[in-house]
Amino acid sequence: MENDAATLYCPNENCQSPNPLAHNFCQQCRTPLPKRYLWAVGDALSLGTTGEILAERYLVISQSILLDTKPGLVPQTPHSENLQIIRPYLRLISYRLHLPQVYGVLKLTNTGSKQEVLLLEKPPLLEDGSAKEVHLCSELTSAWGDAPSMRQLNWLWQIAYLWQPLASEGVVSSLLNPQLLRVEGSLVRLLELREDLHSAPKLAQLGEFWQQLLPMAQPAIAEFMSTICTFLGQGKINSCEQLVTILDKGLAEIGQSQISKIKITTKSDTGPSRQRNEDACYPRSGTTITKPPQPAPLAIVCDGIGGHEGGNVASNLAIETIQQQVQQITKISGDYIHPATLLEDLEQAAAVANDKISQINDSEHRQGRQRMGTTLVMALPVAHEMYVAHVGDSRAYWITRHGCYQVTLDDDVASREVRLGYATYRDAVQQGASGSLIQALGMSPSSSLHPTTQRFILDEDCVFLLCSDGLSDFDRVEQYWDTEILPILTLQSDLVDVAEKLVEIANNLNGHDNVTIALVHYQVNCSEPKSTLKASLAEPSSTVSDLPPRTAQSTRNLSSNQTTQVIPRKTSKSFMVPLQLLVLALVVLAGGSLGYFLRQWWPFEKTLPTSASPSTTPQPSVTITRNQGISPVPQGQFIQTKSEIHLSRVTPPPGNDAIALPGSVLQIISTEPIPKSTSEDAWVHLRVCSVGPKAASAISNKPSPKPGEEVKILFSKFQSSQYSRLPKGDARQCLGNNTLPSAKESLNQPTAKSLPEDRI
Numbered sequence: 001m002e003n004d005a006a007t008l009y010c011p012n013e014n015c016q017s018p019n020p021l022a023h024n025f026c027q028q029c030r031t032p033l034p035k036r037y038l039w040a041v042g043d044a045l046s047l048g049t050t051g052e053i054l055a056e057r058y059l060v061i062s063q064s065i066l067l068d069t070k071p072g073l074v075p076q077t078p079h080s081e082n083l084q085i086i087r088p089y090l091r092l093i094s095y096r097l098h099l100p101q102v103y104g105v106l107k108l109t110n111t112g113s114k115q116e117v118l119l120l121e122k123p124p125l126l127e128d129g130s131a132k133e134v135h136l137c138s139e140l141t142s143a144w145g146d147a148p149s150m151r152q153l154n155w156l157w158q159i160a161y162l163w164q165p166l167a168s169e170g171v172v173s174s175l176l177n178p179q180l181l182r183v184e185g186s187l188v189r190l191l192e193l194r195e196d197l198h199s200a201p202k203l204a205q206l207g208e209f210w211q212q213l214l215p216m217a218q219p220a221i222a223e224f225m226s227t228i229c230t231f232l233g234q235g236k237i238n239s240c241e242q243l244v245t246i247l248d249k250g251l252a253e254i255g256q257s258q259i260s261k262i263k264i265t266t267k268s269d270t271g272p273s274r275q276r277n278e279d280a281c282y283p284r285s286g287t288t289i290t291k292p293p294q295p296a297p298l299a300i301v302c303d304g305i306g307g308h309e310g311g312n313v314a315s316n317l318a319i320e321t322i323q324q325q326v327q328q329i330t331k332i333s334g335d336y337i338h339p340a341t342l343l344e345d346l347e348q349a350a351a352v353a354n355d356k357i358s359q360i361n362d363s364e365h366r367q368g369r370q371r372m373g374t375t376l377v378m379a380l381p382v383a384h385e386m387y388v389a390h391v392g393d394s395r396a397y398w399i400t401r402h403g404c405y406q407v408t409l410d411d412d413v414a415s416r417e418v419r420l421g422y423a424t425y426r427d428a429v430q431q432g433a434s435g436s437l438i439q440a441l442g443m444s445p446s447s448s449l450h451p452t453t454q455r456f457i458l459d460e461d462c463v464f465l466l467c468s469d470g471l472s473d474f475d476r477v478e479q480y481w482d483t484e485i486l487p488i489l490t491l492q493s494d495l496v497d498v499a500e501k502l503v504e505i506a507n508n509l510n511g512h513d514n515v516t517i518a519l520v521h522y523q524v525n526c527s528e529p530k531s532t533l534k535a536s537l538a539e540p541s542s543t544v545s546d547l548p549p550r551t552a553q554s555t556r557n558l559s560s561n562q563t564t565q566v567i568p569r570k571t572s573k574s575f576m577v578p579l580q581l582l583v584l585a586l587v588v589l590a591g592g593s594l595g596y597f598l599r600q601w602w603p604f605e606k607t608l609p610t611s612a613s614p615s616t617t618p619q620p621s622v623t624i625t626r627n628q629g630i631s632p633v634p635q636g637q638f639i640q641t642k643s644e645i646h647l648s649r650v651t652p653p654p655g656n657d658a659i660a661l662p663g664s665v666l667q668i669i670s671t672e673p674i675p676k677s678t679s680e681d682a683w684v685h686l687r688v689c690s691v692g693p694k695a696a697s698a699i700s701n702k703p704s705p706k707p708g709e710e711v712k713i714l715f716s717k718f719q720s721s722q723y724s725r726l727p728k729g730d731a732r733q734c735l736g737n738n739t740l741p742s743a744k745e746s747l748n749q750p751t752a753k754s755l756p757e758d759r760i
Contacts, residue, residue, distance in 0.1 A: 172201055300318075
């Protein structure tokens with residue numbers, strides 16, 4: 001129960017008036033009053049009694065739950081000694097849909113010693129406005145039995161999806177803790193992160209945990225889930241990628257029992273302070289489309305960069321190109337598209353648009369801030385899933401009856417600083433140029449473009465909001481989603497009316513930029529499957545999703561006109577085989593067998609390039625493999641060092657030793673056999689993207705390579721225990737130009753990509 005006598009102070013620095021907790025707007029200046037409920041990390045904490053105010057700002061709601069009564073003040077930053085403790089939260093910011101984020105610290109002095117308590121924002125809490133109560137969301141184990149089969153599989157899929165990133169940060173045991181594993185509607189959310197003790201849990205332990213849920217599994221998936229648990233226990237499923245692939249097959253079959261209806265509307269406006277509209281959207285502004293009858297509805301929002309010199313040209317060209325690319329992909333509607341394949345196709349669509357804009361920039365000799373470009377955010381509903389892709393700072397929000405969730409992370413300097421574990425987000429945004437974009441369509445070749453692609457399993461009615469920063473700036477979506485967008489789900493508001501209202505809010509309360517929005521209303525009618533999901537699980541083989549990030553494309557033939565390879569049905573024909581062909585076949589078979597034999601002993605495997613610009617000629621790339629069975633590290637893969645790695649410099653002065661300190665981010669460039677060497681060793685060439693956070697300290701007098709420098713290491717000395725692979729999303733924010741500044745250095749620069757001044 002909240003303290004009725006407590007007050008909530010206005011965040012407007014020119015007002016700061018006290019208000020009753022029940023108010024949503026300041027009674028003096030009408031500024032929205034955010035209620036930031038926080039989770040205090042720690043076992044058996046003694047924070048104080050309910051209603052007590054701590055540190056003159058934090059109201060005790062219940063044990064471990066606090067309310068910040070002064071949301072306009074910057075929270076106290078964790079001490080540098082505790083930065084290692086919070087680093088997993090920072091580096092996993094890409095997964096904040098499932099994880100709370102660091103808010104600040106609370107210093108307790110009532111214990112006789114100064115104790116710092118970590119405060120997390122946006123934990124899995126439910127607020128009952130009528131009863132003025134806030135409580136934790138249900139544990140997954142408690143809510144499991146009441147969930148339909150589609151949601152049960154959805155929860156398992158999310159846990160499998162989170163397994164690898166949490167394992168890379170040493171906190172994967174959090175997914176096996178029933179007290180931490182909560183559910184908020186269809187979302188799996190963690191209350192906090194716990195460090196793995198001794199050694200990281202294995203997938204077999206996940207199977208044991210899921211085995212406990214079997215008695216309450218819905219009949220339609222019980223056999224399917226039982227077989228998965230058995231496969232996990234036996235080690236037949238030995239990677240989270242394989243587990244996700246198997247769960248995808250189950251979701252695809254169970255998802256056929258869902259009947260969905262989709263409605264999309266868009267609205268774009270120049271705004272009160274701009275002379276022209278550089279935003280663009282698809283469908284065109286003021287249009288509403290539905291499925292059915294549309295076979296594959298699509299929503300896109302682009303925010304042009306370049307002012308009067310071409311921002312509107314870039315945004316409209318991106319809309320036209322991506323719409324055409326996606327239309328090619330969805331021509332095979334009715335056929336199953338592998339999720340990993342579709343994600344790669346959306347990245348390829350963004351790359352094609354990027355190159356078209358870049359070619360115009362190059363032909364007109366545009367350099368630096370004169371180059372035109374655009375941000376991108378798009379949403380493509382397919383069956384029971386929503387696919388989202390974005391570049392830049394245009395955003396996507398997912399609104400359900402349980403909350404409003406920002407599902408994209410801006411491609412700006414502040415986000416990159418957090419991803420690298422250097423600062424909390426609230427600290428990073430206080431720095432100069434923190435909002436500068438580090439990538440946008442048209443600013444560089446597609447080889448250095450890294451779109452973020454995601455997919456979400458949908459098992460309930462929801463709304464996806466896509467918008468430019470004309471609306472999202474100053475937290476307008478967070479302030480008004482419940483009053484303006486939530487009524488769509490209860491059918492109390494019309495989609496078109498809501499779009500017009502959001503544009504009005506953006507113009508009246510922000511008004512500094514163009515504003516463009518797209519609303520995607522997803523309605524679903526769920527029913528339990530009548531048949532049982534059969535557990536026809538073959539031993540996992542190499543599928544598209546089993547491959548490392550950005551290598552799935554090498555299994556398909558892609559061009560700018562054909563993005564998804566469709567294999568036609570085979571037709572049987574009887575014919576006679578000439579003797580010459582039979583002899584030729586035997587020769588080919590013998591040669592293939594010899595080649596296979598040699599490959600088992602040769603330490604390198606050549607593959608097709610993982611990505612290429614349509615305007616360039618693909619060059620062979622090299623994938624590093626290990627005889628010991630360690631996962632391959634492909635060319636272009638990003639890694640982060642766990643310990644010191646001794647390297648040799650490639651660029652002058654060559655041959656000198658260098659030390660990559662813990663936390664450094666490196667990119668695999670290529671491998672090169674040692675000339676005239678009879679051994680099977682080779683050089684692994686790497687590029688330094690950023691140096692470790694300890695590089696500036698005096699922990700060692702050994703030299704450290706600078707960002708952008710090329711280094712190399714002998715393959716035999718490149719031990720997997722010294723580094724961890726970074727997922728695409730975590731590495732993406734490290735990228736600037738070919739020569740990269742560290743995140744610390746980039747904060748002192750106007751932007752990492754020299755974007756136009758109106759974007760800084």
